[in-house]
Amino acid sequence: MLNKSIKFLIENKLVAVLLLALFVAWGVVNAPFEWNTGSLPRNPVAVDAIPDIGENQQIVFTKWDGRSPQDIEDQITYPLTTSLLGIPGVKTIRSSSMFGFSSIYIIFEEDIEFYWSRSRILEKLNSLPAGLLPDGVNPALGPDATGLGQIYWYTLEGRDENGNVTGGWDLQELRSIQDFYVKYALSSASGVSEVASIGGYVLEYQVDVNPELMKQYKIGLNQVVKAVKQSNQDVGAQTLEINQAEYLIRGLGYVKSISDLENAVVTSEDFTSIRLKDIANVSHGPATRRGLLDKEGAEVVGGVVVARYGANPMAVINNVKEKINELSSGLPSKTLSDGRTSQLTIVPFYDRTELIQETLGTLDEALTLEILITIFVIIIMVFNLRASVLISGLLPVAVLMVFISMKLFNVDANIVALSGIAIAIGTMVDVGVILSENVLRHIDENDQNLPMNTVVYNATAEVSGAILTAVMTTIISFIPVFTMIGAEGKLFRPLAFTKTAALTASLIVALFLIPPFAAYFFRKRNVKISFRYILNIALVIIGLLAVIFGFTLGLILVAFGIVGLLSIKEKLSADRANIINIFISAFAIVFLLAEYWRPLGVDRSIFWN
Known part of the structure; x- marks a missing residue:
């Protein structure tokens, strides 16, 4: 079967040319490098700097403000942990209880699908027995991302037209713009799982009650809380028909200013309303916080963009940057006291694009230099220019075929995976050298003036079995690497895959593409x-x-x-x-x-x- 396929391609060189064109075009489309493909579409392999060797885990986060770690542990972390133990595929559960919140890390077996595990957790959380957790406490599932999901960090800063830092914005203003404008815009970018806000002050209405006045009016704190809650709601009623037109009746009561809260009625005595401002002071203020974002010694406001599980980090970063360009025109500006205009600007201070591009650039350069050195050695050792061109042409075509296989099997292009290609180059060339040398020997010994197609076929058939056996031996030797599990498996499996794919690609090119082109190049x-x-x-x-x-x-x-x-x-x-x-x-x-x-x-x- 093998020799019949080789003979068919030698006799039908147009098929070989079409196969070569298909592999080259498809490989260029899937190549992870920033190549200008012209009219060809771009569907590159997912690119990252390093492989994700983290565990298959999900996070359940629960807030209970103001409670001590011991209360969090006893009333939230322990009951939730024991309930989540029964989920199928759970390997282990780790938890931590901090002041005001609980974090539970659920580690699944490696063969458990990522989103299947999330659905099982949500089912369990929705079926928790009543009274298991304190009233008003609702556990939430973390973002669908991994430990390497943080791909882009940025800050909001005031800049002038020359890009110089101007300041003029307080931390509460910046945090409000981040929470209600920038965050929502970036969350809509394709591939983004979460945009987390960091730093600044979260604006809130604060009610400072006067105990002496409350005692004087005989008002309890629960009445104040009830009055605040009831003052911030709309009320819906029926409809009213006037002149065959239907009108909706609504009671508007949402709080829009401090005065709305101040005029909220707490109680009444002798037909006189006692309002909130009579017993308390209402003002804007910052919410309690337990951290800040520091940049070069100054406190700033920013955000972290987290990529969704399975998304291409490079593509997600590009999508985020496009969104930033779109929303930048809508960011506010103000005129400072010195007459300068301070334009609010999104400034990145961690962008994984640079790391990815440097990694790809290094490997691209290494592959190019390896190919050049290999071609030089082939030219000197084989001492035949046509044969050298054939063997050298094997390398780039085989590398492009590896990119195709990486795209088909969802293997990310990172420094470990692409290193497998670099390691395999020496073995890839050996296949072409053996075949070309045998073809040249048969051409020199062609005393019977056989047709060139026959000479090339005889030479290829003579060594095809040996070449196949030699390459398969190397491929089989990497099977144990594919059986590795855990962090070691995630680290080394991409390398074993790309090396195996490179050897397979070189075998296909050497046995099915080099012979028909050799029959064309070596003919008189x-x-x-x-x-x-x-x-x-x-x-x-x-x-x-x-x-x-x-x-x-x-x-x-x-x-x-x-x-x-x-x-x-x-x-x-x-x-x-x-x-x-x-x-x-x-x-x-x-x-x-x-x-x-x-x-x-x-x-x-x-x-x-």
């Missing part, structure tokens, strides 16, 4: 001398134009063109021209490595590097 051609003249002169002209526009590598094209012209005029033999072309190619690769790699450092010249 009867090219007209006039066409060869035109082609080599064109190379010289293009090379000279490249040099004029500042591209030094244009000299390589000039050298190829001159060698071709000398070969046409029989000043050089075919073998000698091939040797010279090989040295020119090797010199070009060495120049590229010296220019971009700089192994001895940027302080040394290109010559020494």
Whole structure:
């Protein structure tokens, strides 16, 4: 079956070309790097800097203001923990009780689906027996995110038109804008699980009662609380029909100002209303807080954007930035006492984009340099330019195929996963070298003048079984890595997957794509001398134009063109021209490595590097 497929592709080279075009286009679409694909759509692999090795956990958060940790532990944490133990798939439960709130961490088995576990927790919370928790206490499930979900932090700051910090905004103003404008806008960005506000003061109405006046009017604190609650509500009634038109009757009572609360009636005596302002002082004030956000020694207001579980962090950050650009025009501004205009601005101070781009940039550069070094070694060792081109073409195509498999199997592109590709490059090249060397040997020994398709097929069929066995042995050796569990498995499984995918891709390219292209490249051609003249002169002209526009590598094209012209005029033999072309190619690769790699450092010249 294997040899029949190889023979079919050798005889039908158009199918091989279409397969190559499919792999290249599909791989470019799924590539995690910021490539300009032109008219091709972009559906990149999810990108992050490091793999998420956290446990499969959910968080249940419960507030009970003003209570001590011991009360929280006895009346909330312990009853909730014992009730949640019965959820299917629970591995362990950890909890902590702090002043005013309880946090319960439910750790599930690794094979439990993330959102399935959330639904089971919600079912259990909704079916808690009556009286298990204190009145008015409602536990809430945390955001659908992991420990690496915090992808973007920002602050709200006043800036002038030159971007300089101006100040002029108090912490209560900033917190209100964050809570009621910025937070809601960013929460609507695709892939965002939660936007948490940090810092500043939460505005609230505060009622400071006078005990002496309350004693004088014989008013209890419960009456004050009841009056405040009842003063902040609308009342709905029936409808009234007038002239065949129906009118809705509403009693408006929502609190909109301090005076609304001050005029709330607490009780009455001798037909005289005793209002809240008669026994208490009503004012705006900050809610009690237990933390703040500090930036360079100054207290600021900001927020944390948390990415949803399974979302592409890079895509979520881009969506958040688009939302920030949209809402920036609606942020308020004020004129300061010195005449400057202070425009409220969203300023990032943690953006994972930089870390992700640096990680991808490092690996992109490493892969490029590895491929260049490998091509250089192939050219020197194989000493055949056509065979070197075939083998070298295997690498980028196989890497693009790995991106396809990563997208299909939902493997994120991070520093560990992409390292697997870098590790596999040496083995990937071995497959192409073995096949190309055997094809060249069969071509040299073709005394019977067999067709090139037959020669390439015989050479490929001779080593296909050995190549398949060798690669499968390496792939099978990584099976134990796939069986790892816990944090170790999450860390190393992506590396094993990408290395296995890279080897599989190189096997597919070597056995099914290299043979048909080898049969085309190695066949003897009867090219007209006039066409060869035109082609080599064109190379010289293009090379000279490249040099004029500042591209030094244009000299390589000039050298190829001159060698071709000398070969046409029989000043050089075919073998000698091939040797010279090989040295020119090797010199070009060495120049590229010296220019971009700089192994001895940027302080040394290109010559020494």
